[in-house]
Amino acid sequence: MTHLPELRIGIVGAGLMGRGHAEVLAAHPQTEITAVARRPLDHAPGARVFPGYQELLDSGTVDAVSITTPDHLHADVMVAAARAGVHILVEKPFTTTVADADRAVAAIRSAGVVAMCLFNHRWVPAYAQAKEQMRAVGEPVVGYARKDDTIYVPTEMLDWADRTTCAWFLSSHDIDLMTWLYDDEVVEVFATARYGKLRGRGIDTPDAMQIQARFGRGAVATFESAWIYPNTFPTMVDSYVTVAGESGVIQLDRQKENIQLATEDGYTYPRNMLQRVVHGVPAGAYRDAIHHFVDCAITGTEPLISVESSRHVTAVLEAAHESARTGRPVKL
Structure with missing residues (x-):
């Protein structure tokens, strides 16, 4: 053997x-x-x-x-x-x-x-299928990616939320995903950040950020992140992606992942695309x-995700935070 x-x-x-x-x-x-x-x-x-x-x-x-x-x-x-x-x-x-x-x-x-x-996220079946279907959609024109968390994440799950932002923590996934789907890189960003609720709870980090990005071949995209949803929201993460091209559109809504659960404590949509255990064995995109x-x-x-492409995600987010600070567009 x-x-x-x-x-x-x-x-x-x-x-x-x-x-x-x-x-x-x-x-x-x-x-x-x-x-x-x-x-x-x-x-x-x-x-x-x-x-x-x-x-x-x-x-x-x-x-x-x-x-x-x-x-x-x-x-x-x-x-x-x-x-x-x-x-x-x-x-x-x-x-x-x-x-x-x-x-x-x-x-x-x-x-x-x-x-x-x-x-x-590149291993989430729907996202991987979207990559395969991008040829049918045609040249990318506009995209939108939302990833918003409940307030549990910055106030209870992380004890270092004041040393990061919702954009670093959440939009990093979506920027990697969109650059992969577009097969293009971001060349300029304009971003805004909103402070208030979390600062009021002693956590010095934005409640939400929105990033407008322009890509090298002319397509645009918006990346939204927030982490102040109420904890009564049925999922800890609200995740949605759409890409419109010259010949079609793809929409990816991960809000519901095949199962709905109602108990005396509430109504939820348990997540299962990223992490799940099937018959005692870890499964899902994360695995x-x-x-x-x-x-x-x-x-x-060489892995599917290169360190150079991951460096580009960092560059986009660094530029976005600079834009949010100055109120001006920033070129990469």
């Missing part, structure tokens, strides 16, 4: 996303979680616990690292991992400054390691994206 090659993985970041990565990676037949940074994870009971990411990388116990730290802390870990010759899976956004993105890309390409930012990275790391194949 041929022994399947194993990828030894370390997880840096033991919060919500770290637990999600661990659950998926622990169920993969060709991976072993050998190390975690700072504190243990339930799905990695046999992993060594290191006080920090540098000690983990220096230990020689990992072939790849999964980075699930808060948004603004990704870059240093990526650079250190690349210099250690370790493959890299990093949660979105890639980084929160272009300078950080550039040094991460340079380190990754210099080391020749496999690296991917986990823009998992498929992580498994794609594992396959690429084992075979040395």
Whole structure:
């Protein structure tokens, strides 16, 4: 019997996303979680616990690292991992400054390691099908992507919401998705941000942002993000995408995902496209994206999502925040 090659993985970041990565990676037949940074994870009971990411990388116990730290802390870990010759899976956004993105890309390409930012929406079946149908839609003309969260996310789920924004946390997914669907890059943005409700609760971050983007071939798109929906909303995330081309239109509404649930506590639409467990096994786009990275790391194949395209998402968002601050359009 041929022994399947194993990828030894370390997880840096033991919060919500770290637990999600661990659950998926622990169920993969060709991976072993050998190390975690700072504190243990339930799905990695046999992993060594290191006080920090540098000690983990220096230990020689990992072939790849999964980075699930808060948004603004990704870059240093990526650079250190690349210099250690370790493959890299990093949660979105890639980084929160272009300078950080550039040094991460340079380190990754210099080391020749496999690296991917986990823009998992490319594995949502409807979005992947939309990519295949873009030829029928024709040359893109205008698009709209909305991703809004309930107020639970910045007030309870994240303890670092004041160090990011709804656009970094939410629109990063949609910017990656739209540039992929358009097969084009953003060249100019104009953005606005609204502050108020969250500041009133002691969290210094925008309630909402809206980004108007112009692409290289002339198409335009709007990216909306907010995270002040009431917690009574039937899903934690309200997600909708539409693309109109010269020959047709595609609409993607993830508000309802096949199941509706009514209990004495409320009426909900449980989400199942990204993360679900089927007969005890993790499934969904989130799992498929992580498994794609594992396959690429084992075979040395370039992932579907390049670090350069992820750097572009960072550049769009950095420009958008500059535009929101100055009230002027910003060219990339």
